[in-house]
Amino acid sequence: MLKKLSLSAALTLGLSATAALAAGGAGHVEDYDFSFEGPFGTFDQNQLQRGLKVYTEVCAACHGLKFVPIRTLGDAGGPDLPADQVREYAKLYEVYDEELEDFREAKPVDHFPESALENAPDLSLMAKARAGFHGPYGLGINQLMKGMGGPEYIASLMTGYVDPPACAPDDFDGYYNRAFTAGGIPAECKDENGYSKIEGSWIGMAPPLDDGYVEFDDGHENDLENLSKDVSAFLMWTAEPKMMARKQAGLTGVLFLTVLAVLLYLANKRLWAPIKQRAKDEE
Template sequence: MQPADAQEAPAEGTTFVATPAEEAAPVETAAEEPAAPEAEAEPAEVADDHGDADAEHADAGHDDAAEDHGDSHATAHIEDIDFSFEGPFGSYDQFQLQRGLQVYTEVCAACHGMKFVPIRALSDDGGPGLPEDQVRAYAGDLLPIVDAATGEERDRVSTDHFPTVSGMGMGPDLSLMAKARAGFHGPIGLGVNQFVNGIGGPEYIHAVLTSYTGEEKEQAGSVLYGNSAFPGGWISMPPPLSEDRVTYEDGTPATVDQMSTDMSAFLMWTAEPKMMDRKMVGLVAVLFLMVLSALLYLVNKRLWAPHKGKLKH
């Protein structure tokens, strides 16, 4: 009888008996446990929302970067300049090269070297054509050089090269810059524009020197300057030229366009100092081939034409 009563007691009042209630608690907890994943699912949903937001932000940033990239590469039109040295019969303007040398010396030499250009070349006939004494005086005013034989510092002489300028904040060497840059491309990679207008290195240099927009921005602790001709639209070199920055000895007005043109022509000479000799050799070679072709035609007509006629009969 007692076992039966003990079995009926929980059935009559489960809420009033402590022990059955405590035993039922795990059952209720077990029943509530499936709800826990729903609570845990909320951070996952929030993470998904953050992921979607980040993805949208990344896409938006990518689109903005793509637009900036497209805008930056939609650079200003490189104007074709009629330089005197262009064409098969063109030659350097000696006075223009002298003005370009003056611009380089007074404006650019502090940050840009020309280590591949010998100073003695300034007296060449196809170059600036300076007198020998003036070239020696110019060499002495440049940065001193360490003598390789003695290891001591000395003044430069005309047989030395232009200085090499290096260090933090210094610009690239300008010796071959007119050949290292191209102002004309295409269309669609065919290079037809370069065939018609040339590579366009001097035109590119002129465009960079004259295309500052006046805008400035700071990036990674450095100040960048807006330039519509430079790839990316921003350049770390501040505008080097301004009206009357130099005073030309021949009285030529020192406008920004004039100084840029003279500097571009001078850098073309530093990159191609023997251009006139090369053109002369090419002209002589063409004349020689024309004479040789005429002689071969006459020889063929004189010696082989009669024999060819007999073979036909």
Template sequence: MFRTLSLSALAALAFTAGAATAQEHETAAIHDVDFSFEGPFGAFDENQLQRGLKVYTEVCSACHGLRYVPIRTLGDDGGPGLPEDQVRAFSGRFEVFDAALDDMRQATPNDHFPGSALSNAPDLSLMAKSRAAFHGPAGTGINQLLKGIGGPEYITAILTSYTGETREQAGVTYYENTAFSTGWIAMPPPLAGEDLEFDDGHSNELHHEAEDVAAFLMWAAEPKMMARKHAGLVAVIFLVLLSVLLYLTNKRIWKPVKYKTKSV
């Protein structure tokens, strides 16, 4: 009996150590990035979102889609803030399938971004959100809470952590990436640095391009983040005022009873 319990305990310990090692490997190359939208008072940087949109359009959209994002939202407040004419011109770069025509047609601002062009390329609409709170020991989100490390940092790390090493397995080429969970990823390095020239003259080094597209994908996953933060701030202020009023009201109501009790 004792021997069985000992073996079980050792097996559990070994499994836990292995899981911890895997988790450490997954987060070892993921570092915090000081994004403007982090924190309760943070906001998206419009210029950064426009640069990220350019990176996505010129590089990422060749394989990945944003099928949950309406093109018209590129002109919304708190987003990239494109003028209406630019949104219309941008939508014309894509073709979408129209069920009524049973054929492809030019996209309009009311259409969504096209889906992924490759079956094995994940859609990026919710990528930043889905990875936002799963960093830290056993996916507890401790790094997200204490260090601010979330989805955008994960995306930035993936794009900047290729080592240049490759290997082939079952006819598929894998690329070494120190930020990926297994250390090897099937996606070739999408960015090399200096891939694009930005209109605002911002640096186009690899880590800057990665941060810009990561910020854009965070907006794509959370386009109403600023509105939610504003609503949350208003709610907190209201609750604080309500608490003060309730406290003062309570003291006023019970004041006569309190002093009557003391006099007796």
């Protein structure tokens, strides 16, 4: 059973979370521009197809998309692949069939496989699970115009592998990433209170992308930043496949309410006009 937190307990938890973030170091999240941002933004179909290719050739070796049906790759508003391409794509994977008690070739009705490694998180909802933007506007303007910044966080993580700071020993485990805040930090890079003096932390995953790792048929730029943005956009779609329909429904609702408000105002004015005029005449 869930229990309500007292104000003091909530404040304590909030301060603890702030302290944990400080101890782990603030991460650097680049504010990338994506076509789907804002109330009128839409997914770029070509970018989603490029992101699918990056995921397939690089990310799928470790990370799964267990909540994503393969057939949705053909949905309008998404990668929108032709039906024959979706069927061919499904054949790239094997899924376990409980009736056969064995693995078989995947079909479009199946979901993407789960992560191949136990410590590799599933990426289906990662763009919604990770918040890239913090501060007083995290739940206000940023959420309205850009969302919570999950795609920016993922892209920043992909491009955030840089040389370790001077304070770090050479033999410290992992790879320094200035966007990742949940990893280890050497004692040499902390102040006397145990708080980090640097951005980010060390992550166990080696840099998954680099310039030219994936070639695109249309000759699109494939440097590290573009590859990172493409796969981040694709992961935003896996997390919010109905985003365009939701925005359309929201816009329709706003327009309907606007028209209704105008009609109510005019009706109210028409109904009360004779009464107001009669009151003036009696004066």
